[in-house]
Amino acid sequence: AQSVTQLDSQVPVFEEAPVELRCxxxxxxxxxxxxxxxxxxxxxxLLLKYLSGSTLVKGINGFEAEFNKSxxxxxxxxxxxxxxxxxxxxxxxxxxxxxxxxxxxxTKLNVKP
Amino acid sequence: DxxxxxxxxxxxxxxxxxxxxxxxxDMDHENMFWYRQDPGLGLRLIYFSxxxxxxxxxDIPEGYSVSREKKERFSLILESASTNxxxxxxxxxxxxxxxxxxxxxxxxxxxxx
Numbered sequence: 001a002q003s004v005t006q007l008d009s010q011v012p013v014f015e016e017a018p019v020e021l022r023c024x025x026x027x028x029x030x031x032x033x034x035x036x037x038x039x040x041x042x043x044x045x046l047l048l049k050y051l052s053g054s055t056l057v058k059g060i061n062g063f064e065a066e067f068n069k070s071x072x073x074x075x076x077x078x079x080x081x082x083x084x085x086x087x088x089x090x091x092x093x094x095x096x097x098x099x100x101x102x103x104x105x106x107t108k109l110n111v112k113p
Numbered sequence: 114d115x116x117x118x119x120x121x122x123x124x125x126x127x128x129x130x131x132x133x134x135x136x137x138x139d140m141d142h143e144n145m146f147w148y149r150q151d152p153g154l155g156l157r158l159i160y161f162s163x164x165x166x167x168x169x170x171x172d173i174p175e176g177y178s179v180s181r182e183k184k185e186r187f188s189l190i191l192e193s194a195s196t197n198x199x200x201x202x203x204x205x206x207x208x209x210x211x212x213x214x215x216x217x218x219x220x221x222x223x224x225x226x
Binding site for chain 1: 117146148153154155156158161171203205214215216217218219220
């Protein structure tokens with residue numbers, strides 16, 4: 001079975017500053033990894049995904065994430081955040097032969113002017 | 114784009130009522146899922162389905178059932194609603210092809226009074 005830990009429940013940051021949202025996973029098999037974003041009162045949108053290949057994955061809205069197999073991490077980064085990035089971010093993991101996803105508890109990113 | 118439509122955005126029901134939450138997807142996805150989302154707990158899987166008339170229990174199936182009579186439609190049923198089922202309910206669909214990943218609906222915020 002897989003599990004996901006998002007280490008920070010809330011991350012406050014000033015506009016134009018860089019941000020990193022942390023995600024660690026545990027799994028006994030190879031995994032697929034995802035980051036989703038949820039804006040207030042909306043469903044979840046896919047930001048980016050790692051299936052295979054390059055460990056640095058670029059997504060929408062200037063976000064990127066790096067898969068680190070030795071540290072079992074998939075941290076999300078953005079070099080310069082905007083007010084519009086204020087949202088909740090979820091990391092998710094899925095095994096290779098199974099479509100079932102496991103989600104972390106979410107990180108609320110609060111971008112301040 | 115794949116669209117996942119949840120029939121109600123907000124719903125208020127009384128304790129003991131039978132409640133139906135409907136979800137329809139338009140991209141012929143094989144897999145469909147129901148999650149509930151609660152603050153600090155992230156998304157928890159209630160039930161999922163890999164094919165018509167098939168269903169599998171997720172992590173928190175107690176108090177819920179599902180129905181999948183057609184490929185595009187996946188219904189979540191609360192047989193006798195209770196106040197601890199007040200939550201945001203999210204439906205998702207996926208296929209195992211190149212676009213691997215979930216597409217979510219906008220969610221149904223259910224309040225049981």
